Amino acid sequence: MIELKGKKAIITGGAGGIGLAAARTFTKAGAEVIIADINETAGLKAAEETGATFIRCDVSNSQDVQKVIAAANGKLDILYNNAGVYWNGRDGRITEIEEDNWEKIIAINLRSVYLFCKYALPLLMKQGGSIINTASSAGMIGIPNCDAYTATKGAIVQLTKSMAAEYGRYNVRVNCISPAAIMTPMVKESNPPDSTFDENSFLNLRTPLRRYGTPEEIADLACYLASDQATYLNGAIIAADGGITINGDLSHPDKH
Ligand SMILES: NC(=O)c1ccc[n+]([C@@H]2O[C@H](COP(=O)([O-])OP(=O)(O)OC[C@H]3O[C@@H](n4cnc5c(N)ncnc54)[C@H](O)[C@@H]3O)[C@@H](O)[C@H]2O)c1
Known part of the structure; x- marks a missing residue:
């Protein structure tokens, strides 16, 4: 069991998906957790369930981010930059993305990391700490239409x-x-049932483990990276994707 006793963590996007799983895992491991999320209803529910503190925050807004950092009261050990958006229909190929949507996606997914790191680092540098960023297979290989x-x-x-x-x-x-x-x-939103996405082919051809991952599997990895058991891991980009991005198997699913 990985321990985070005595550590204080900020989890962005902690009201849903992977972030909520991380809020559960981190609090169970003994950390004091602050959830920063734009979704107030889900955030308050997550706080009630996990014992974390919820602060409503648009991660692309500097004032909101500074409010979250201030709530840490001068002590922070872990910053988990998890919040992000995948805007199906509004994102796409360069020629199709409206300028306004481009700016907003960059602000929510990337400016947020700049803002949280900028204001959290002075606290983290006092006694050392762990920043966990969140990329995607889309940051490792070329994925069309986003x-x-x-x-x-x-x-x-x-x-x-x-x-x-x-x-x-x-x-x-x-x-x-x-x-x-x-x-x-x-993921549910990015592949709506009426889209051309063929789930069977995806799972049988692209996914070596032949299944989706769970938010808890990512939360466990984040918990490890946040802990004192990962003290020589720095600058690592960990593909937590069941082997999807290294899979070269394009054979016919019938043969498996
Ligand atoms: N699920 C996947 O398969 C997958 C794959 C690759 C990368 N990721 C990345 O993992 C992270 C979490 O993804 P997820 O699948 O849990 O997403 P999700 O949509 O299920 O949850 C995202 C959370 O972020 C919050 N959020 C969105 N915009 C925000 C904003 N402006 N300010 C504050 N909070 C905001 C949402 O309210 C929600 O609670 C994202 O960065 C995503 O890009 C996920």
């Missing part, structure tokens, strides 16, 4: 590396989880 999302996730991969190189000397470790196909509201 160019704004892809741009943010690729940037987060690289930002993780430069930050790891810069802040390691303060004993702040910066790592990145790169998930794919984790069954959450985001």
Whole structure:
């Protein structure tokens, strides 16, 4: 059992999906958790269930972010930058994305990481700590029809590396989880039943484990990265995707 006793954590997007699973896992491991999420109803419910503190926050808004950091009262050990959006229909190919949608996706997925790191680092650097960023398979390989999302996730991969190189000397470790196909509201929304997405082919051809991942599987990894059992992990980009992004198997599903 991984322990986070005595540690204080901020989890962005902690009201749903992977972030909610992390709020459960981190609090069970003994951490004091602050959930920062734009969804007030779900956030309050998550706080009641887990014992975390909820602060309503649009992660792309500097004032909101600073309010969350202030709530840590000068002590922070873990920053889990998890919040993100995949806007099916509004994202797409460069030629199809409205300028306003491009700006908003970049702000929610990437500016948020800049803002949270900028204001959290002075606290983390006091005694050392762990930043966990969130990329995606879209940050590792070319995934069509979500160019704004892809741009943010690729940037987060690289930002993780430069930050790891810069802040390691303060004993702040910066790592990145790169998930794919984790069954959450985001994944359900990105492949609506009326779309051309063929779930059977996806699971049988692209997915070596032949299944979706669970939010808890990502939360366990985040908990490990946050803990004192991962103290020599810095600058790591961990593909937590059941092997999807390294899978070269394009054979016919009937043969398996
Ligand atoms: N689910 C997957 O398969 C998958 C794959 C690759 C990457 N990811 C990444 O993992 C992270 C979590 O994804 P998820 O599947 O749990 O998503 P989700 O949509 O299920 O949950 C996202 C959470 O972020 C919150 N949020 C959205 N916009 C916000 C904003 N502006 N300010 C504050 N909070 C906001 C939502 O309210 C929600 O609680 C995201 O960064 C996503 O890009 C997920």
